[in-house]
Amino acid sequence: MAEEFNTESMLDIFLYESGQLLEKLEGIILEKQDADCFDDDDINEIFRVMHTIKGSSGVLMYENITKVTHKLEDVFYYLRESHPDDVPHMELVEKVLAVSDFVTGELDKLKNGETPDGDEKQLVEDLDEFLGRLKGEITKQGIQMPQANKHVEPTQFYITPVAGDDSHFYRISIHYRSDTQMSNLRAYSATYALKEVAEDLLYTPDDILSNEASADVIVAEGFHMLLQTKSSKEEVIALIDSSEAEEINFDELSKEEYGRALSEFGREEAEPAAAAPAATKDENNKEAKKEGPKPGDYVVKTKEAGKGKTLAKNQPKQQSIISVNVEKMDALMDLIGELVIAEAVVLQNPDLKVPGLELSNFQKASGQLSKITTELQEVIMSMRMMPLTNTFQKMRRIVFDVSRKLGKDIELEVIGENTEVDKNIIEHITDPLMHLVRNSVDHGIEENPEDRTSIGKPAKGKITLEAKNEGGKVYISVKDDGKGLSKEKLYQKALDKGLIENKAMSEFTEKEIFRFITLPGFSTKEEVTEYSGRGVGMDVVVKNIQSISGRLDISSVEFEGSEMTLVIPLTLAIINGIVVQVGNSPFVIETASIKEFVRVGEDSLISEPSGEEYIVLRGECYPFIRLNQRYDLPDSIDKIEEGIIVVLEHEGSQVCVLIDKLLQEQEIVVKPIPSYVRKVKGLSGCTQLGDGSIALILDIAGLLMHDGERR
Amino acid sequence: MKILLAEDDFASRKFMDKQLSRYGECDVMVDGEEAVDAFMMALEDGEPYDLACLDVMMPVMDGYQVLKAIRDIEAQKGIPKSKRVKVIMTTALNDERNVKMAFELGCEAYAGKPIDVEKFEKVLKKLGLI
Numbered sequence: 130m131a132e133e134f135n136t137e138s139m140l141d142i143f144l145y146e147s148g149q150l151l152e153k154l155e156g157i158i159l160e161k162q163d164a165d166c167f168d169d170d171d172i173n174e175i176f177r178v179m180h181t182i183k184g185s186s187g188v189l190m191y192e193n194i195t196k197v198t199h200k201l202e203d204v205f206y207y208l209r210e211s212h213p214d215d216v217p218h219m220e221l222v223e224k225v226l227a228v229s230d231f232v233t234g235e236l237d238k239l240k241n242g243e244t245p246d247g248d249e250k251q252l253v254e255d256l257d258e259f260l261g262r263l264k265g266e267i268t269k270q271g272i273q274m275p276q277a278n279k280h281v282e283p284t285q286f287y288i289t290p291v292a293g294d295d296s297h298f299y300r301i302s303i304h305y306r307s308d309t310q311m312s313n314l315r316a317y318s319a320t321y322a323l324k325e326v327a328e329d330l331l332y333t334p335d336d337i338l339s340n341e342a343s344a345d346v347i348v349a350e351g352f353h354m355l356l357q358t359k360s361s362k363e364e365v366i367a368l369i370d371s372s373e374a375e376e377i378n379f380d381e382l383s384k385e386e387y388g389r390a391l392s393e394f395g396r397e398e399a400e401p402a403a404a405a406p407a408a409t410k411d412e413n414n415k416e417a418k419k420e421g422p423k424p425g426d427y428v429v430k431t432k433e434a435g436k437g438k439t440l441a442k443n444q445p446k447q448q449s450i451i452s453v454n455v456e457k458m459d460a461l462m463d464l465i466g467e468l469v470i471a472e473a474v475v476l477q478n479p480d481l482k483v484p485g486l487e488l489s490n491f492q493k494a495s496g497q498l499s500k501i502t503t504e505l506q507e508v509i510m511s512m513r514m515m516p517l518t519n520t521f522q523k524m525r526r527i528v529f530d531v532s533r534k535l536g537k538d539i540e541l542e543v544i545g546e547n548t549e550v551d552k553n554i555i556e557h558i559t560d561p562l563m564h565l566v567r568n569s570v571d572h573g574i575e576e577n578p579e580d581r582t583s584i585g586k587p588a589k590g591k592i593t594l595e596a597k598n599e600g601g602k603v604y605i606s607v608k609d610d611g612k613g614l615s616k617e618k619l620y621q622k623a624l625d626k627g628l629i630e631n632k633a634m635s636e637f638t639e640k641e642i643f644r645f646i647t648l649p650g651f652s653t654k655e656e657v658t659e660y661s662g663r664g665v666g667m668d669v670v671v672k673n674i675q676s677i678s679g680r681l682d683i684s685s686v687e688f689e690g691s692e693m694t695l696v697i698p699l700t701l702a703i704i705n706g707i708v709v710q711v712g713n714s715p716f717v718i719e720t721a722s723i724k725e726f727v728r729v730g731e732d733s734l735i736s737e738p739s740g741e742e743y744i745v746l747r748g749e750c751y752p753f754i755r756l757n758q759r760y761d762l763p764d765s766i767d768k769i770e771e772g773i774i775v776v777l778e779h780e781g782s783q784v785c786v787l788i789d790k791l792l793q794e795q796e797i798v799v800k801p802i803p804s805y806v807r808k809v810k811g812l813s814g815c816t817q818l819g820d821g822s823i824a825l826i827l828d829i830a831g832l833l834m835h836d837g838e839r840r
Numbered sequence: 841m842k843i844l845l846a847e848d849d850f851a852s853r854k855f856m857d858k859q860l861s862r863y864g865e866c867d868v869m870v871d872g873e874e875a876v877d878a879f880m881m882a883l884e885d886g887e888p889y890d891l892a893c894l895d896v897m898m899p900v901m902d903g904y905q906v907l908k909a910i911r912d913i914e915a916q917k918g919i920p921k922s923k924r925v926k927v928i929m930t931t932a933l934n935d936e937r938n939v940k941m942a943f944e945l946g947c948e949a950y951a952g953k954p955i956d957v958e959k960f961e962k963v964l965k966k967l968g969l970i
Contacts (some may be wrong), residue, residue, distance in 0.1 A: 138934040138935060138936065138952075139934055139935075139936050139939045139950075139952075140934070141936075142936045190959055190962060190963070284948070285943050285947070285948055285949065285950075286948065286949040286950070286963045286966065287939055287949065287950045287951075287952075288928075288949060288950065288951035288952060288955065288956055288959045288960055288963060289952055289956060289959070290932070290934060290951075290952030290953055290954050290955065290956065291954050291955070291956045324850065324851045325851070327851060328954060423904075423941070424902065424904035424905040424907070424908050424941075424945065426902065426904075427896045427897045427898075427902035427903065427904065427933065428872070428897075428898070428899065428900065428901060428902045428905070547940070
């Protein structure tokens with residue numbers, strides 16, 4: 130699953146992230162080295178880079194890195210807060226590069242498994258001196274000195290394991306003399322002695338203490354150990370009691386050989402479950418990784434007597450991370466899509482329907498194939514997953530910038546920024562999310578702190594940005610504790626602008642009224658501000674979100690705040706769908722949007738003189754669409770008692786469609802309708818079915834909209 | 841200071857015990873449940889632990905569960921944040937996810953095995969334990 134490929138250690142992540150940040154930093158510096166000064170964006174960015182590296186190096190306790198970045202952060206803090214003129218730009222550039230070089234050097238040492246022991250004193254002194262002059266300059270120019278940059282000391286620490294580089298790996302085989310008594314106890318004393326120095330120890334037979342018969346096995350086949358330790362060969366040999374031993378074979382192995390030997394050891398065991406707890410751990414890990422680790426994932430099964438236990442997990446020294454062109458990933462994704470289709474073509478091939486075929490071997494093989502293609506899909510999906518961290522970072526900036534410009538005091542809380550979503554989706558939601566956040570800052574939070582304090586809210590506004598992953602969907606919400614939406618105002622506005630029918634307010638549900646703000650040309654704010662309120666916006670947000678089959682939920686309580694939630698499918702390309710048939714044409718409906726299938730009689734049908742039709746189900750009335758009429762399909766069922774009614778739901782509205790019959794449920798690879806076909810309302814794409822025919826994918830939102838317009 | 845050490849593996853236990861005994865009295869537990877029991881007992885006797893070192897992979901309850909249980913008990917008893925026992929996870933599970941989760945559960949430090957003794961001592965200093 131997704132997370133299975135995201136098991137980089139803390140150190141790897143630190144190295145990777147810091148490396149990326151430094152690259153970005155150098156990019157900025159080199160671009161601006163000939164300019165007169167850094168602009169605000171650069172200063173903010175450099176400040177942020179230093180702040181991040183300072184923070185994470187603090188947690189990992191690389192103190193020289195922390196000190197240096199801390200100093201440079203200070204410098205940029207004063208630049209950011211006071212905007213002094215006449216900063217010696219070239220000197221500043223040199224300082225930044227010096228820091229960047231220093232940190233890069235230390236990171237390289239870490240990558241090579243060395244200790245980052247670079248001396249930071251000179252650099253810190255230089256920076257101090259520079260900062261002193263900068264402060265002098267600020268005072269001279271009569272700019273108010275900002276409050277000292279507040280540094281929060283990390284309260285949690287991560288102690289990196291000592292580098293496993295100097296570990297040796299040995300395979301030790303002891304052959305005892307054939308008349309040795311209690312060879313199992315001798316073997317045990319050898320393992321006991323080795324436990325003193327072992328980082329990892331595995332031996333076979335492994336039941337030396339609990340099973341007396343193991344003595345015979347040891348005499349006959351020898352006693353074999355795999356040992357990982359820091360001690361030298363001589364030290365290890367000295368520990369083993371060799372009095373009764375006829376022969377001790379002692380091989381030093383490379384790490385790779387050791388890894389192979391470990392798995393051989395595992396296979397030699399009678400039952401795989403007994404292949405040392407390492408195996409159980411791995412299984413646990415695998416399960417745990419599927420949904421991210423949880424407390425309780427690492428409970429060890431009670432150790433069986435005499436079984437060796439791995440002390441320290443073998444860790445690959447550094448997982449390498451490569452960046453891949455997104456186009457290649459997309460191409461791979463497409464290919465896998467094609468593979469899924471091809472699989473369906475093979476497995477549902479009409480040739481297989483010949484009566485009397487013996488297919489049991491074929492079924493077995495096809496089961497295996499399906500399993501692999503499913504895994505392949507999961508892997509590629511996981512490769513495309515990215516955390517929302519960067520996106521949320523941007524939002525921080527926006528809140529910071531906009532709230533300062535507008536003079537509002539706003540706090541931003543970010544929850545779940547590690548939530549992972551498909552890269553494609555991230556690209557699509559950044560702009561909408563930016564809009565929502567701006568709206569919250571601009572319209573949501575009250576203009577005057579007094580308006581807040583007078584109704585018992587803290588003077589400081591609060592915006593919460595939250596992301597979570599639930600049931601194959603991602604929920605990203607922007608919540609503010611501002612004034613909330615006024616239903617009356619929304620209704621009046623929509624009516625004045627002629628965006629809605631002239632109906633009484635009570636005829637609309639709360640949700641429908643909130644949704645008015647997503648209508649094109651709607652803006653409740655009287656004046657247009659720089660940041661929002663041009664009236665283009667919410668409708669664009671909704672359009673963007675709908676283009677990736679997501680939706681926008683709005684909830685709000687007047688005077689208490691509003692919450693806008695984007696609900697987006699985790700991935701776009703492959704959906705679970707039900708194939709249905711109308712006339713001779715197959716259609717696909719996404720399984721998640723189907724509420725039920727029913728057969729009803731003619732008496733449930735209500736026909737209006739205008740041609741509209743409704744179906745009454747258990748006292749509820751639903752709009753009814755005949756797909757065959759809508760798309761002019763011949764040879765299809767017209768009488769509703771002969772066909773099947775499918776009740777579909779989208780964003781809380783329902784619609785019924787009439788189909789002829791259900792064909793099957795399967796994974797559907799969504800393909801866009803080719804551009805040479807005119808866009809048809811109610812269809813969102815197409816796919817190829819097992820028998821090679823093309824099925825059209827119904828777009829419920831489109832159907833509903835179409836239906837609404839027709840009315 | 842009073843130290844609680846939970847570690848099911850003999851060799852690691854011996855090693856940690858030796859290290860920690862330099863700083864104070866060290867109680868050694870072999871599984872997660874015992875660790876919680878010992879923590880509870882010390883709390884009830886009015887002599888709570890100053891430091892708890894928890895292995896992650898242990899029988900009955902794993903280290904994360906123990907950490908959570910400890911923090912829950914402390915929250916329930918209304919022990920202020922500054923008075924809470926300092927918890928250091930000691931484990932070979934060094935994935936970022938695991939570390940993040942442990943931080944979220946409220947441990948003070950996360951030490952990857954094999955443990956870097958020097959840094960370990962530094963952390964004890966930073967936590968104000970020695």
